[in-house]
Amino acid sequence: MKRTEFLQKGLLATGALLTSSGLAVGATEMQKAAEGQPFNLNYGPHDGMFKNLAGNNMLDQIQFMYDQGFRGIEDNGMAGRSPEEQKKIGDLLAKLGMAMGVFVLDKGGNGANTLAAGKQENVDIFLKGCRQAIEVSKRCGAKFTTVVPGSFFRNHSFEIQTANTIEALRRGAEILEPHGIIMVLEPLSDSPDLFLRTSNQTYMICKAVNSPSCKLLYDVYHMQRNEGDLIANMERTWSEIAYIQAGDNPGRKEPTTGEINYKNIFKYLHGKGYKGVVGMEHGISGTGKEGEQRLIEAYREVDAFM
Known part of the structure; x- marks a missing residue:
């Protein structure tokens, strides 16, 4: 050369x-x-997701979430916190301009209290939870409370169970509606015994209840397991969807760990003009600080849909 x-x-x-x-x-x-810039959608972490990076104190975790660009949180167990702690969380969220997502209605989760049976004692427990939700909402600023109507009551036909559930939910909506609180019904895949299973079934019940305080919580993880066809089913039931939760499948960990194309899901939600919290209703695939950092990176990755 x-x-x-x-x-x-x-x-x-x-x-x-x-x-x-x-x-x-x-x-x-x-x-x-x-880093630190707000995401395109309002993803909401849970208590404990950043305990290694931010410490065990919930208020410190909320500040850390904000610093990473998150503008919402979820706290399923908010109703079980002391009134003082609820208010401290609400005050900090208001100060930072962050949204409080869902909390689970007391006795309103999984098979704890079945409304399909049509029994007065079950309905009374549910209505007590609705009244309690009003006080929780005042302290922490939450406007969404998760309701799972419980398990099948196989002594009745499916149609009677549906009618019983609708009647109970109408009574709950009457309590919540004057306060602007929305109970979001969540169809789940945790157990075949649970009455509420699909978005179409939940859509029908919400239409029958006919209240702005009774809407559909679309948890992408559960709906991938129970029905699939995610974007099409969201589009079909969109008028009743008030809240979204995320989690990949299989494994129920953060996006990018499973089979769900979350970049397309989030692009769809953004295109629909969804402004609510997207609850990070899942575990973390990694451990320690590294796992928590990877969690943030995963959301940055799937949020890059613009």
Whole structure:
């Protein structure tokens, strides 16, 4: 090889390295620029998701969430916290401009209290939970409370069970509606004994209750397991959907760990103009600080749909 050719090729190689290095530096700078910036959607972490990075104190975790770009939280167990703690959480959220997502209605989760049976004692427990939800809402600013109508009551036909559930939910809606609180019904895949299973079934019940305080919680993880066809089913039931939760399948961990194309799901939600909290209703695939950092990175990855 001639000396001039050698020098030319050496310069070209050096230029390529510089260009590659420049791109790498640029990518790093872009990644750093994204850190702390609000996401395109309002993802809501749970208590404990950042305990290694932020500590065990819920208020410290909320501040950490905000610093990472999150603008909402969820707390299924909010009703079980002391009134003082509920208010402290609500005050901090208000100060930071963050949204409080769902909390589970007392005795309103899974098979704890079945409304399908039509028994007065079950309805009374449910209505007591609705009245309690009003006080919780005042303290923490929550406007959504999760309701799972419980298990099948197989002594009755499916139609009678449905009618019983609708009647109980109408009475709950009468309590919540004057306070602007929405109970969101969540169809689940945890157990085949649970009465509420699909988005279509929940849509029908919400239409029958006919109240702005009774809507559908679409948990993408559960609906992938129970019915699939995610975007199409969201589109069919959109008029009754008031709240979204996320979790990948299989495993119920953060997006990017399973089979669900969350970038497309979130792009769809953004296109629909969804402004509510997207509850991070899932576990974490990693452990320690590294796992929590990867959780943040996963949401940055699937949020890059613009």
